[in-house]
Amino acid sequence: MSSLLAAASRVGAHVAVVPSAAGDTTEKTGFKSPGPNDFDFPGLFSHDGWFTKPILIVILMTIVIAAFYLATSRDVKIVPGKLQFAGESLYGFIRNDVALDAIGHEGLRFAPFLATLFSFIALNNLAGFVPVLQIPSTSHIGFPLVLAIISWVVFLYLGIRKAGPVKYFKDMMFPPGIPWPVYILLAPIEFFSTVIVRPITLMLRLTFNMFAGHLVLLLFVSGGVYLVKDYGGIGYVVGPLSLVFGVVISLFEGFIQLLQAYVFTLLTALYIGGALADEH
């Protein structure tokens, strides 16, 4: 709730400032709907500095994850305590339900990578849920780009190392049991979908799920605030309704944030599993 209020005050300030600063196209009391510019954060120390809020969130979340896991694994016992159980359950979920299920018995090797990936994405997504931070740092495309490239490099490297570069691309582009003219169409599509589309979709899916979710949340909150403060009349009825719906949306966003972290991790695991599979 406090996060919502903080968001409201931030957006409110934005709305209040914008009409006077760039109010040439809109009326002075008109509603400025939130847009991509609301994702543009100034540097925290100097206005054009590199150390922006999303970067702070990433660093903070990295520390939080490391601290959480280090705390849960400080005194590992066969019969776990509550803290150890929490850490082990999270790791065990990725290890058993993602790594082993999607990759097979070889998946155990990748469980640490996948668990790190999931924790990193989940916490950075959930930053949108945390008061004061309240933006998923993954809505800035730089971070999903890094993660998608890591995932891409890992599954390509594994596939090429296992089958050799020629056989890997041959298996990918020319799957057996198909009449040869079809390959004219199929080979480029397969290459395109595996090598180019996979990392791009990983990146865009994560970025814009977070981006759009945050935008919708901003719309409901800033709209609610505008309706109550400036619109008058029916605004006093619809405005609070909009704010309440903002709460509902933010809960739904929490679910989406976890789901997208899971999807990213699961897809990476499936790509790794495909690269390690014997027959294509």
Place this chain on the structure above:
Amino acid sequence: MATSVLVAATTLAVKEKDFNPLLPKVSEIIVGLVAFALLYFILSKAVFPKFEQAHQARTDAIEGGIQRAEAAQAEANAALEQYKAQLAEARAEAARIRDEAREQGKAIVDELTAEARETAARISARGEEQLAAERQQVVTQLRSEIGRLAVELAERVVGESLADEERQRRVVDRFLADLEQSQGSAS
């Protein structure tokens, strides 16, 4: 016309300054890469191996428990088999001893019976001998006694005529021979 161009130019300039969500910032790429690499390094070195160890230890503990139980079961079965074998052996030995004892008893009884029979035979034989000797003795004694008595009787009956000793003996002997003869024919 000129103002509209100016407005278009200014809006274009504003648009250029707008935030483009598709353009990654270099600072974010670097920070993201370093943060993820560091996190992966820390977790894969210091945290997840410990969880795997715990998991392995837990699996071992459970499987070890099952194996120990199985070993104990096998041991118990072996002990039971051994006990049964020993029991059977003991039973067989007892039967063997009983048979042996029965045989031995039978042998002892047979031996004793034979010995007793022999002793009885010996005793009866000696008795018979003794009896025969005594009879002989009695017969001899009786012969002389009967002779004397008969002579005495005849003397008394006949008187002095028969006093001659030579004659006496001859008469008696003849008499006795007759007697024996009649006796032998009679028997």
